[in-house]
Amino acid sequence: MGNENREQWGSKFGFIMAAAGSAIGLGNIWKFPYLTGVNGGAAFVFVYLLIVLFIGFTVMLAELAIGRASQKNAVGAFAVLSKNPLWQLVGWAGILCGFVILSYYGVVAGWSIKYFIASFTDLMPIAESGGAGDYFGGFVSNATQVVIYQVVFMIMCIIVVAGGIGQGIEKACKIMMPGLLLILVILIVRAVTLPGAEKGIEFYLKPDFTKLTPKVLLAALGQAFFSLSLGMGCMITYGSYIKKSDNLASSAFYVVSMDTLIAFLAGFAIFPAVFALGVEPGAGPGLTFVTLPGVFAKMGGGMFFCAAFFVLLFFAAFTSAISLLEVVVAYFKDELGWNRVQASIAMGIAITALGVPSAMSLGGSPVIFGMEFMDAMGYLSDKILMPLGGIFISLFAGWMMADKLEKEVTSDGLHPFGLYTVWLWLARVVAPIAMAIIFYFGIIE
Ligand code: TRP
Numbered sequence: 001m002g003n004e005n006r007e008q009w010g011s012k013f014g015f016i017m018a019a020a021g022s023a024i025g026l027g028n029i030w031k032f033p034y035l036t037g038v039n040g041g042a043a044f045v046f047v048y049l050l051i052v053l054f055i056g057f058t059v060m061l062a063e064l065a066i067g068r069a070s071q072k073n074a075v076g077a078f079a080v081l082s083k084n085p086l087w088q089l090v091g092w093a094g095i096l097c098g099f100v101i102l103s104y105y106g107v108v109a110g111w112s113i114k115y116f117i118a119s120f121t122d123l124m125p126i127a128e129s130g131g132a133g134d135y136f137g138g139f140v141s142n143a144t145q146v147v148i149y150q151v152v153f154m155i156m157c158i159i160v161v162a163g164g165i166g167q168g169i170e171k172a173c174k175i176m177m178p179g180l181l182l183i184l185v186i187l188i189v190r191a192v193t194l195p196g197a198e199k200g201i202e203f204y205l206k207p208d209f210t211k212l213t214p215k216v217l218l219a220a221l222g223q224a225f226f227s228l229s230l231g232m233g234c235m236i237t238y239g240s241y242i243k244k245s246d247n248l249a250s251s252a253f254y255v256v257s258m259d260t261l262i263a264f265l266a267g268f269a270i271f272p273a274v275f276a277l278g279v280e281p282g283a284g285p286g287l288t289f290v291t292l293p294g295v296f297a298k299m300g301g302g303m304f305f306c307a308a309f310f311v312l313l314f315f316a317a318f319t320s321a322i323s324l325l326e327v328v329v330a331y332f333k334d335e336l337g338w339n340r341v342q343a344s345i346a347m348g349i350a351i352t353a354l355g356v357p358s359a360m361s362l363g364g365s366p367v368i369f370g371m372e373f374m375d376a377m378g379y380l381s382d383k384i385l386m387p388l389g390g391i392f393i394s395l396f397a398g399w400m401m402a403d404k405l406e407k408e409v410t411s412d413g414l415h416p417f418g419l420y421t422v423w424l425w426l427a428r429v430v431a432p433i434a435m436a437i438i439f440y441f442g443i444i445e
Pocket residue numbers: 022023024025026027028101226227228229230232234320321323324
């Protein structure tokens with residue numbers, strides 16, 4: 001098979017850092033811990049683990065196998081592997097999804113840069129006197145400022161993606177992912193040693209199986225999917241750069257485990273501090289940009305911990321954003337013959353432009369279908385494109401790749417994958433049904 005000139009990851013470790021970088025993003029830091037805390041604590045973690053193991057791992061491996069077998073981007077992969085051109089629609093949906101997610105992701109990532117700087121200037125004194133909410137409101141309704149930070153962030157993404165797979169993306173992730181873990185550990189040690197920290201751990205993990213309603217299970221499934229960057233061809237694209245000699249099943253397992261571990265650990269950095277300082281936890285952007293600055297402002301060395309937290313958030317967002325841009329760039333490069341630098345710049349600019357309405361979103365914004373622009377973009381990507389993509393990717397790998405699939409997954413017999421048959425049926429039947437359920441309930445809601 002082949003394209004001798006295709007770029008490749010320098011090492012298996014490099015790939016794992018890059019793919020874990022894609023998976024570990026804003027979802028791990030601001031969504032997972034809160035979902036866990038309000039939905040049954042350790043009981044939620046338990047079902048989340050089952051979902052990740054049976055569904056998340058299955059689809060992750062399916063995407064990597066499609067990518068490596070085809071040596072192509074999300075659209076090209078289906079063109080190489082199937083004669084039926086309709087399958088390419090799955091790839092198209094993925095590219096559209098990458099475009100849409102990155103448009104608003106870049107906006108929020110820009111906020112993390114602003115907050116990193118503000119940690120050293122005016123944020124701490126204002127947050128200490130209870131003004132973090134107004135501070136955030138004032139910032140996000142200043143569209144010019146928000147767009148400036150968004151543009152700065154997107155320029156950084158363009159530079160890294162233009163630098164290529166090994167020298168750009170892999171290098172950045174090999175620095176940022178260990179950095180992220182180190183910062184997380186520092187924040188956890190600080191948080192759990194505060195007097196009263198145990199109340200936060202209780203909120204986070206106290207098991208309550210009665211809270212595991214069908215709705216909660218659905219939320220867990222959706223979260224696993226979003227968090228693992230599945231269903232939109234990102235892992236197909238990253239898989240296409242994996243060396244033929246690397247073992248896909250073990251790589252997929254590492255990526256899935258790291259993503260889950262970091263999400264789980266994030267809760268230990270957040271809730272012990274929030275409860276020790278007697279603050280009410282919030283969800284999503286409110287938790288990260290309002291609750292936490294208020295918490296840091298009240299602790300000794302708060303400026304340092306606040307800045308560290310926003311570096312962590314920046315690393316998480318950045319390593320995800322470059323993978324989103326790469327999905328789009330790989331298509332223009334493989335299929336239309338653009339060079340990497342041109343494609344990165346042109347697509348980076350186009351995506352930034354689509355993000356501008358989201359950037360203005362919180363300060364009196366354009367409204368589509370009754371939703372604010374940013375929420376509408378989130379709905380389109382999370383509730384529609386990703387579940388649909390996941391269903392068809394899983395079906396495609398399971399049913400359409402025939403014997404190619406086994407060869408790809410078991411790396412020519414060098415690394416036997418004992419559970420191949422189990423995995424195959426998970427991909428053929430179980431994962432598509434699970435995703436069809438998310439899709440159905442996501443749209444009737
Ligand atoms: N996984 C990312 C997070 O947890 C978000 C995300 C969803 C994503 N799909 C993606 C990132 C595709 C990169 C590529 O925040």
